[in-house]
Amino acid sequence: MASITMNHIVKKYGDGFPAVNDVSIDVADGEFMILVGPSGCGKSTLLRMIVGLEDITSGDMLIGERRVNDLAPRDRNLAMVFQNYALYPHLTVFENIAFPLRLAGASEQEIEEKVRAASDTLELNEHLDRKPSNLSGGQRQRVAMGRAIVRNADAFLFDEPLSNLDAKLRGQMRTEISRLQKRLGITTVYVTHDQIEAMTLGDRVAVLKRGVLQQLATPRELYDHPANLFVAGFIGSPPMNFMPATVEGTTLKLPFGEVELPEAKAQAAAGKGLLIAGIRPESFAEASAPHARDVSEANTFDATVDVVEWLGNETYAYIPFEAPPEVQNQLTQLEQELDGEVVRTQLVITLDGSSEVREGDRVKIWMDAEKVHLFDPASTENLTLDLGRAGRIPDREQTD
Amino acid sequence: MARTTRKTLFGTGIGFVVILVWCLLPVAWIVSLSFKSQAETNSGSPQFLPKTWTLQNYRDILSNSDFLYALRNSFGIAIIATVLSVIFATLAAYAIARLDFKGKRLVLSLALAIAMFPVVSLISPLFDMWRTFHLFNTWPGLIIPYMTFTLPLAIWTLSAFFREIPWEMEQAAQVDGATPWQAFRKVIVPLAAPGVFTAAILTFFFAWNEFALAISLTSTTQARTVPAQMSFFVGGDPFNPPYGQLATASVIVTIPIVIIVLLFQRKIVAGLTSGAVKG
Numbered sequence: 001m002a003s004i005t006m007n008h009i010v011k012k013y014g015d016g017f018p019a020v021n022d023v024s025i026d027v028a029d030g031e032f033m034i035l036v037g038p039s040g041c042g043k044s045t046l047l048r049m050i051v052g053l054e055d056i057t058s059g060d061m062l063i064g065e066r067r068v069n070d071l072a073p074r075d076r077n078l079a080m081v082f083q084n085y086a087l088y089p090h091l092t093v094f095e096n097i098a099f100p101l102r103l104a105g106a107s108e109q110e111i112e113e114k115v116r117a118a119s120d121t122l123e124l125n126e127h128l129d130r131k132p133s134n135l136s137g138g139q140r141q142r143v144a145m146g147r148a149i150v151r152n153a154d155a156f157l158f159d160e161p162l163s164n165l166d167a168k169l170r171g172q173m174r175t176e177i178s179r180l181q182k183r184l185g186i187t188t189v190y191v192t193h194d195q196i197e198a199m200t201l202g203d204r205v206a207v208l209k210r211g212v213l214q215q216l217a218t219p220r221e222l223y224d225h226p227a228n229l230f231v232a233g234f235i236g237s238p239p240m241n242f243m244p245a246t247v248e249g250t251t252l253k254l255p256f257g258e259v260e261l262p263e264a265k266a267q268a269a270a271g272k273g274l275l276i277a278g279i280r281p282e283s284f285a286e287a288s289a290p291h292a293r294d295v296s297e298a299n300t301f302d303a304t305v306d307v308v309e310w311l312g313n314e315t316y317a318y319i320p321f322e323a324p325p326e327v328q329n330q331l332t333q334l335e336q337e338l339d340g341e342v343v344r345t346q347l348v349i350t351l352d353g354s355s356e357v358r359e360g361d362r363v364k365i366w367m368d369a370e371k372v373h374l375f376d377p378a379s380t381e382n383l384t385l386d387l388g389r390a391g392r393i394p395d396r397e398q399t400d
Numbered sequence: 401m402a403r404t405t406r407k408t409l410f411g412t413g414i415g416f417v418v419i420l421v422w423c424l425l426p427v428a429w430i431v432s433l434s435f436k437s438q439a440e441t442n443s444g445s446p447q448f449l450p451k452t453w454t455l456q457n458y459r460d461i462l463s464n465s466d467f468l469y470a471l472r473n474s475f476g477i478a479i480i481a482t483v484l485s486v487i488f489a490t491l492a493a494y495a496i497a498r499l500d501f502k503g504k505r506l507v508l509s510l511a512l513a514i515a516m517f518p519v520v521s522l523i524s525p526l527f528d529m530w531r532t533f534h535l536f537n538t539w540p541g542l543i544i545p546y547m548t549f550t551l552p553l554a555i556w557t558l559s560a561f562f563r564e565i566p567w568e569m570e571q572a573a574q575v576d577g578a579t580p581w582q583a584f585r586k587v588i589v590p591l592a593a594p595g596v597f598t599a600a601i602l603t604f605f606f607a608w609n610e611f612a613l614a615i616s617l618t619s620t621t622q623a624r625t626v627p628a629q630m631s632f633f634v635g636g637d638p639f640n641p642p643y644g645q646l647a648t649a650s651v652i653v654t655i656p657i658v659i660i661v662l663l664f665q666r667k668i669v670a671g672l673t674s675g676a677v678k679g
Binding site: 051052053072073074078079080082084086087088089090099100103104147151 | 568571
């Protein structure tokens, strides 16, 4: 059991491209840390640097109090679950799980006990004599985890462990991993590109973009107080709506109409000209819906619904709008950074599942102005950010 | 559809029969010869099956000390060449598959070029060299040239196998606490076992069957292998070679090959890595 500290970690490849650029993350003892970001953001590279499969170009990697930069993987006492499990196909499930113990020179009796304990935990008892090739995806996943928990490792490292499973199994294994980690109370670093895994599993989440740490915060902080456009767009599904906006006094002008901003937000955005407003789909409601709170006439507008997606428990309504090129460019770029496809500028609104809205309807929409985020189109920073509640944002630290 | 299937099956059947006859008829003929008496093989009107079955040829050849020495030499030389060749090839192929070093392509192409070199052109220089180095008519004198021809093939086969093994296997082993050598020995080599067996069998066949070097670089039964020794089975009468004896010797030297193939054919089946990763 140990904390993991990354101090200004840099990884440069042969061509000088920094895959990981000056990342500092401290993982407390027993904490579940998530590294998340779109593909190519350096999250896996960072994980592989922790475990020692990748050299560190500069910076310090500390496990506990020990600097491990130059230690071989076997001397770091970490357990890792690989994306494709990396089970040993020539060994049975029992021997796969026993492998680290055998290397450590444990006695037969100890191996037997520990492997049994691990297989009890992971419900692998009936598969111990089988070879990995005869197992299902979920079973292989559990074997890979068994190999990790059987040792007294200082920390667990997961490299996108669920990405090869189908959706249902992924949900189950996610809960399983969470339960296991809570029970063992072991420091865990978990890499994923899936923001749902990031939100549900992590004590804290580190969002990375192109090798740079964007924000390090709890899932709730990330969701409610995203540091910039990238984090705002990455966390949440369906994603946050972005639209052009200008602030005059305390009035926020949006493509659909005008809403009254709270004093503090209006001040933060005063005199900045054209902005990007970010509003989560659930910050909207039908003005006619019975549960819409505090429906003040000021924060409502009329709009024509283009497409409706009914999911049972809720409904997504899509409302297209026009954006000036300045904002359009920024949004296109953002969408590319998020591995997305571009893009029609449209508003996504989460409505109640009982909503009667149909395609082509003109509806009165209410918006929660408290939940609006305003972003600077040039720097993409969140201007309305409550810094005290947004965790760590390296960008802002440097300017202080 | 059904008609086409039946027609295809029929065609396939015919094909099999033709190939079987083509390949196995000479073998059957040799086996049959080995059970015929000297008198019968030398008579003017031979038939396929022996008129009278006899084991005399086997008794003769197994009491022929020259043949037994040759058999011993063949086994010794082939096994040593195979073991050394496989060990070196495994290490070399692993390096080629895993490491990125300068001149990797050159090493591989050179290896291939050596394997393609005509054996005959090497005989006279080797003959002179081996006499100078006192390697003429010794086991190492045959093992060394055999290895030069089998190593490239083994390296190529094995490096293809190593390349197929996901690198994560090895990394997982290292994270699990293995030294690079342990990871190689406990994970990579077992996974490459089909490749190792394939390379071993190819090497063994080459060394077992080789004739040109064996006849040129040996002079006595101290190092002469079976293929070379058999060329000395000429008998007393130049017009009536001991066909029965030759056939019997052929049958005896074929038996080990058949046994080896039967033992290892299951091991050669590739695809052992299935199940290692998502698949």
